[in-house]
Amino acid sequence: MGDDPASVAYVRGKARKAAEVGLRSTVHALPEATPQAELLALIAQLNADPAVHGVLVQLPLPVHLDPQPVLDAVLPAKDVDGLHPVSTGHLWAGQPGLRPCTPAGVMALLAFYGLPVAGQRAVIVGRSALVGRPLAALLLNANATVTLAHSRTPDLGAVTREADLLIVAAGRAHLITPDMVRPGATVIDVGINRVPDETGQGRLTGDVHPGVAGVAGALTPVPGGVGPMTVAQLLMNTVLAAEAQQAQSPQPQTPEVSGGLLR
Numbered sequence: 001m002g003d004d005p006a007s008v009a010y011v012r013g014k015a016r017k018a019a020e021v022g023l024r025s026t027v028h029a030l031p032e033a034t035p036q037a038e039l040l041a042l043i044a045q046l047n048a049d050p051a052v053h054g055v056l057v058q059l060p061l062p063v064h065l066d067p068q069p070v071l072d073a074v075l076p077a078k079d080v081d082g083l084h085p086v087s088t089g090h091l092w093a094g095q096p097g098l099r100p101c102t103p104a105g106v107m108a109l110l111a112f113y114g115l116p117v118a119g120q121r122a123v124i125v126g127r128s129a130l131v132g133r134p135l136a137a138l139l140l141n142a143n144a145t146v147t148l149a150h151s152r153t154p155d156l157g158a159v160t161r162e163a164d165l166l167i168v169a170a171g172r173a174h175l176i177t178p179d180m181v182r183p184g185a186t187v188i189d190v191g192i193n194r195v196p197d198e199t200g201q202g203r204l205t206g207d208v209h210p211g212v213a214g215v216a217g218a219l220t221p222v223p224g225g226v227g228p229m230t231v232a233q234l235l236m237n238t239v240l241a242a243e244a245q246q247a248q249s250p251q252p253q254t255p256e257v258s259g260g261l262l263r
């Protein structure tokens, strides 16, 4: 909703990647001033459409809208963003379900590089519903010992220095400096901050100071680290949701859809 340049770019990127892997997507771009009832009516229409396997509402919403009733309106079976309370319940109960995309992307990245999680002391900085909270549950489910730090945590450096695995999603450029990191720790930078540069366009940088590369055992870059994993996980969730819906109530598929979605 609206014309926030970052959201417009993220949605465009999601549609492009979906097309690349053979998923059909439709972007419903609504004007900033759209009333909540109109947005809820659109979600209800998509929920009821058997040709639609996944629905996501790009965040943030304009300030006049309360995000929670909007997220609650998405049918849990189609909740490819993993933000519906049913998905959250499954996650915290350690049951299978659709997981929020950025935290799931972090877990996929750790697995891909063979970085250990079980038994590790994991510290997350940032307690957002989109990243920090669900990531705490995913790490717990993977048998890490988890600390969730945030803007009111006193002596943040003392907490982060305890981490074998430090994940930063605070939304503050270069919050984590080299002295706050244990030598050899794995550091995952979820921050995406645009800071002024000489071109006037702004430069992307993370929540972790570049000097941390000299201390950490592994450090994800920004850009090109966790961000693209978010989109990959969205595509994965969409395929999982489609497969689960197909198993629940098999629909006749067009050849094009069968080729794209069913293995």
Ligand SMILES: Nc1nc2c(c(=O)[nH]1)N[C@@H](CN(C=O)c1ccc(C(=O)N[C@@H](CCC(=O)O)C(=O)O)cc1)CN2
Residues within 6 Å of the ligand: 009, 010, 013, 056, 057, 058, 059, 060, 081, 101, 102, 130, 192, 204, 222, 223, 224, 225, 226, 227, 228, 229, 230, 231
């Ligand atoms: N409904 C949702 N809204 C938002 C989510 C989300 O998971 N669900 N996450 C973010 C934005 N986001 C996806 O929506 C997202 C963020 C970053 C990237 C990415 O690939 N970043 C690149 C840099 C891109 C740039 O030039 O700005 C990178 O880090 O390399 C993809 C998706 C908030 N909203």
